[in-house]
Amino acid sequence: MTATDPVHETVNAVYLSDSRRVLATLIRLLGDFDVAEEALHDAFRAALEQWPRDGVPANPRAWLVSAGRFKAIDSMRRRARFDALDDVGDKADIAVDDPAAWADEESVEDDRLRLIFTCCHPALSPDAQVALTLREVCGLTTEEIAQAFLTPAPTLAQRIVRAKAKIRVARIPYQVPTHADLPERLETVLRVIYLVFNEGYTASSGASVTRHDLSAEAIRLGRLLVELLPEPEAQGLLALMLLHESRRTARTSMSGELVRLDDQDRSLWDRGQIAEGTRIIERALSSGRVGPYTIQAAIAAVHAEAPTAAETDWAEIVGLYDVLSRGDSSPVIELNRAVAVAMRDGPEAGLHLIDAILERGDLLDYRLAHAARADLCRRLGRTADALASYKRALALTRQEPERRFLERRLAELDA
């Protein structure tokens, strides 16, 4: 047993580093997600049996793809009731199988992109895109995904089954989009990754502020995407996630309470992530094709560069929000701009902008709009308005630490 342990460790290590790559190639070769997943497991089972006996192959990944493909074809043929004689012939066939046809670096890297774009195909529902990406690209189990999204596991399993059925029945092709479709399709992929990140960073519900695993998974995905497809907006998103992530420790107090940006202990910010994020933004900006993720990352970088909250360059931030809303004007961006204006020009100016958004009927059910309004009213000494807005925000929040934060504010004002 001891003699085989290093080999077992090798198999485990290869599983961690390469199982998604092998799966991505198997899906292309076998044309079906479920068949490929079964083949992947068969291949690793075969590795556990054969590597201790025959030694670890020179190219484990190619060996696994070959073994998985063989196992799948074998079981397909057995299911189709081919007779035993044919089986012998097939095995000989596989032995001379030429890995060069599919194992070269470029087509294998393309397979990973194919997998990402297929999981994030716009013909799948956004929920299904997220679940499928975490399952197939990140290798999370259905139970892990269900837990992270506070969804019952059977619901999530069903979602994945339906998505795979749609890929098969409607014939969603396993390919990287053509040049013409790329910008739009990339947008869907980026949205899925950012959604996963946000679910981990500001979990929309539940007992804690953040769910670290999902954010880490999203950053891993972002890195993979930038590596495979160095588009400026993919870089912008990765930078944005890194800059948010750099503040993770400072965002919650020891007792699990939410700490606002201006109250955070900036010595807790992760300088390594800030430096990396800033470097990536510079690369994205130099492309000359600047999109919303890159601008949001630039805003996060302005915060990251300020030694204290008071020294934040709010004029620069308002300017960046102006650029952002020129490209894609949404009420949430307007709200963020209003908060920045309040910091630059005083609470009165910000409140005026927020009230204009709410009077238009936008963001009425958005807890952060009411929380921001409450905060500005509080600073202006308009206690009754502040109380009303805090209460509205409190009624809308589904997150425990946020609820406690708002209750504290309410208690302070009432006193």
Place this chain on the structure above:
Amino acid sequence: MKYLCLVYLEEQRLHAVPDSECVACGVGLRTSGLLIAAEALQPVDTATTVRVRNGRVSITDGPFAETKEQLAGFYLIEARDLNDAIQVASKIPPAREGSVEVRPVRELTP
């Protein structure tokens, strides 16, 4: 693989796209070998719904559900995969006025 592209339009938009444009679209698709059949439909108030329950035929006026958009026509196309089918669907002129639902055709098992 066959896909049925179902064209949905709001009643008052039924004639928003000139017939000539739809004819041209059909001819184009037929020439490139992508089209199997295409027809435009009369408005939904000319429709009759037929059901058979317990061996008895029941006939009612119009479609069952009251929806804003109604089925205005269809294109049965041949496409390699969903991406190709979406390409074709996006070129159907009423797509800019209403919507086009792209459904894979199920082969019946005899």
